[in-house]
Amino acid sequence: MRSTFHSLEVARRGLVTQQTALQTVGHNIANANTPGYTRQRVNFTQTEPYPPASMNRPQIPGQMGTGVEAGSIQRVRESFLDIQYRSENNKVGYWESRADSLQKMEEIMNEPSETGLSTTLDRFWQAFQDLAVNPTNAGARSVVRQRGLAVAETFSYLSGSITSVQQDIKNEMDVTIKQVNSLTQQINNLNKQIGETEPHGYLPNDLYDERDRLIDELSKIVNIKTTPVNSGEAQRK
Incomplete structure (x- = not known):
């Protein structure tokens, strides 16, 4: 039996x-x-x-x-791959932000083009050369004056546009800071839940996944390093 x-x-x-x-x-x-x-x-x-x-x-x-x-x-899940991914993800975030800023500057400078600063300056100096050949010519004087005004207007436009881009970047940084604070707060809350669950012998896999997802998202904004501790939390540096 x-x-x-x-x-x-x-x-x-x-x-x-x-x-x-x-x-x-x-x-x-x-x-x-x-x-x-x-x-x-x-x-x-x-x-x-x-x-x-x-x-x-x-x-x-x-x-x-x-x-x-x-x-x-x-x-x-492989923790080594997580570290590698977050390191490369941070680089991607940096270069994407830099490329976006440079693209805005490229649109402002508008070079090379018929209306860019380089062409405007070339026309201004050409008008001076024409005036030097015939300094008594009223028409040549008028052209120099008009080309000088075009140069001044171009510099004024560029200055205002660059200032506007600087303000936009500052606003984006303010939004990014709020996003970082929100992500770190969510990670901290998850750490508390994990720390309350693990001592009972359970593996809160869903909480682990959500924490890793938030850390991955955070790594694209700032350079971070995670260190597991006994309580199951993660210290962020």
């Missing part, structure tokens, strides 16, 4: 464990398009053999295996 019930129990444990694995696979498929989701897997562990190792007089020679159980559900 013991042998029959033992075999049934081993089979039952195997089925329950495999069912847990199938449920995890279904969970992975359902979240295939969820932003920040990390694939999960079930870690199988063998159950305690019979008789237990504490018995000093086993009734059978050796020990019999009692099956398998789901030890934990773990995220399949």
Whole structure:
């Protein structure tokens, strides 16, 4: 009788464990398009053999295996790749911001073109050369005056446009600071929830995913470094 019930129990444990694995696979498929989701897997562990190792007089020679159980559900994520990604993500954010600013400056300077500063200055100096050839010519004097006004207007336009770009960048920085503060606050709240959950022996995978997603987003704005600590929180530098 013991042998029959033992075999049934081993089979039952195997089925329950495999069912847990199938449920995890279904969970992975359902979240295939969820932003920040990390694939999960079930870690199988063998159950305690019979008789237990504490018995000093086993009734059978050796020990019999009692099956398998789901030890934990773990995220399949590589921390080294996270570090590499965040480092490169920060560089992408820097160069995208720089390229955007340079593009605005390029549009303002409008070079090379017929209305750019370089062409305006060339026409101004050409008018002076024409005037030097015939200094008494009223028409040449008028052209120099008009070209001088064009140069002044061009400088005035460039100055106003650059000042406007500077103000836009300042406004963007204010928005970015608020975004950084919001992300760090959300990460801090997640750290608190994780710190309250882990001591009970649970792995809050969903909280881990959300925290990693926010850290990835933050890494594009500022240069960060994360260090795991015992409580499950992350110190940001």
